[in-house]
Amino acid sequence: MGKKKAFFLLLLGLLLNRDYGDAVTLATLKDFHRRRVQVLAESGADLIAFETISNKLEAYAELLEGDGIKIPTWFSFNYKDSVNIVGGDSFLECASVADSCNKIVAVGINCTPPRFILDIVLLVHKLTPRVTSKPILIYPNIGETYDPDRKEWVVKSTGVSDKDFISYVSKWCEAKASLIGGCCRTTPNTIRAISRALSKYSSVLPSL
Numbered sequence: 090m091g092k093k094k095a096f097f098l099l100l101l102g103l104l105l106n107r108d109y110g111d112a113v114t115l116a117t118l119k120d121f122h123r124r125r126v127q128v129l130a131e132s133g134a135d136l137i138a139f140e141t142i143s144n145k146l147e148a149y150a151e152l153l154e155g156d157g158i159k160i161p162t163w164f165s166f167n168y169k170d171s172v173n174i175v176g177g178d179s180f181l182e183c184a185s186v187a188d189s190c191n192k193i194v195a196v197g198i199n200c201t202p203p204r205f206i207l208d209i210v211l212l213v214h215k216l217t218p219r220v221t222s223k224p225i226l227i228y229p230n231i232g233e234t235y236d237p238d239r240k241e242w243v244v245k246s247t248g249v250s251d252k253d254f255i256s257y258v259s260k261w262c263e264a265k266a267s268l269i270g271g272c273c274r275t276t277p278n279t280i281r282a283i284s285r286a287l288s289k290y291s292s293v294l295p296s297l
């Protein structure tokens with residue numbers, strides 16, 4: 090059996106459902122995050138995952154390009170439906186920002202209900218020219234709703250069982266997703282079930 094390689098990932102979760110409004114520009118966000126990203130980039134991690142991005146203003150492609158950051162990164166976005174991220178931008182806009190930066194090794198979707206994922210991924214292949222040539226990563230939540238005011242998950246009928254979650258996995262693989270996992274409210278059992286479901290597919294992990 091081959092030796093498994095371990096990666097040290099730094100997850101930089103951005104503020105869930107944050108609406109910055111028009112007053113916050115890309116320059117404001119860059120000033121706020123510049124030092125944080127530099128410290129993380131020097132930590133010895135193999136990759137920084139910018140995740141749960143809810144507004145394209147948070148897409149730090151310019152920051153990564155302009156500040157001598159050597160470490161690879163991925164960008165994953167937080168969707169409110171099958172078309173738009175929580176801040177209202179489309180996947181087209183978000184992925185094209187990610188595609189413009191060669192430090193970004195993958196782009197995708199996280200902390201989004203599983204039922205929205207397939208249509209978003211299929212859109213990547215439908216559009217000509219393709220909106221991104223980066224590998225697509227997916228790690229959805231379990232489908233429940235987060236209430237940012239109460240700061241808690243609202244258990245509604247939209248949540249899915251592990252069995253239902255896994256029923257999506259083969260569809261995501263057939264839609265050429267490269268990396269699949271689980272975000273909020275998934276459990277070790279969900280991850281074990283994903284791992285079993287993926288065992289029949291060959292690895293298409295991006296090289297770091």
Ligand SMILES: [Zn+2]
Nearest residue numbers: 200230272273
């Ligand atoms: Zn999450």
